[in-house]
Amino acid sequence: MATEEVNKPPPLPSYPQLIINAIEALNDKNGSNKTSISKYIESKYGDLPTGHSTLLSHHLNILKETGELVFWKNNYMKVDPNAPPRRGRGRPPKPKVPLRPGMVLSSGRPRGRPPKDPNAPPRSPKHKLPSGSGKPRGRPRKMARPEGGIGGSSTTMMLTSAVRPRGRPPKVKASALTEVIGH
Structure with a gap:
């Protein structure tokens, strides 16, 4: 009976x-990771429950x-x-000044226009001041197009040649070329 008690592993805390x-025994100044903690526990206690890694993760999160x-x-x-407490990434937030009891923080102006x-009287339009030149x-106004079309009298041709219409000019057909040349 005494030999059976000697061979038993220590009870599992x-x-x-x-x-x-495990963290104290490993005594690493940067701390110990999960696998090193698990290996230490397995080497010291040997017989562990079936869900050892799950239990270890759960209790590490709780701690x-x-x-x-x-x-x-x-x-x-x-x-x-x-x-000192460790800082996270980024700039630390500014310290907030505590308000006196009973003091309410109100915004100066509402957002938007x-x-x-x-009830305001109508405003008169502003008078334009002449520029120095x-x-x-701004952009000049469009000129009115003259009446008549292409192919009219010679006066109409002169007017249309002076003021070209917008866009690409129409394609000249082969039959019109033969009339102009005079075949």
């Missing part, structure tokens, strides 16, 4: 205690959320009370 013991362990760069380490006053600003 709770998983949080196993994890903390991380409660603040007993710190997770940094894929390593778990015990919390050092003297160490203010609505027009329906004597020309009016």
Whole structure:
């Protein structure tokens, strides 16, 4: 009977205690990752439950959320009370000034353009001041097209040649060319 008790492995403590013991025993200044913690527990206690990796992950997350362990760069380490808190990425937020009790924060102006006053008198249009060059600003107005079309009298041809219509000119047909040449 005495020999049976000597061959028994030590009783398995709770998983949080196993994890903390493993981190202390490994004693790495950057912390220990999950696989190194698991290998240490397996080497020390040998016979573990079937869902060991799942239980280990679950209890590591619980210890991380409660603040007993710190997770940094894929390593778990015990919390050092003297160490400054680690900063995350990016610029830290500005400190907020606390408001006195009973004081309400109100916005100065609402967003957007203010609505027009329906009771305001109508405004007179602004008078244009002449520019220094004597020309009016902006694009010039279109000139009116003369009446008549292409192929009319000679006066009409002169007017249309002086003011060309918009767009690409029409294609000249072969029959029109023969009439002009005089065959």
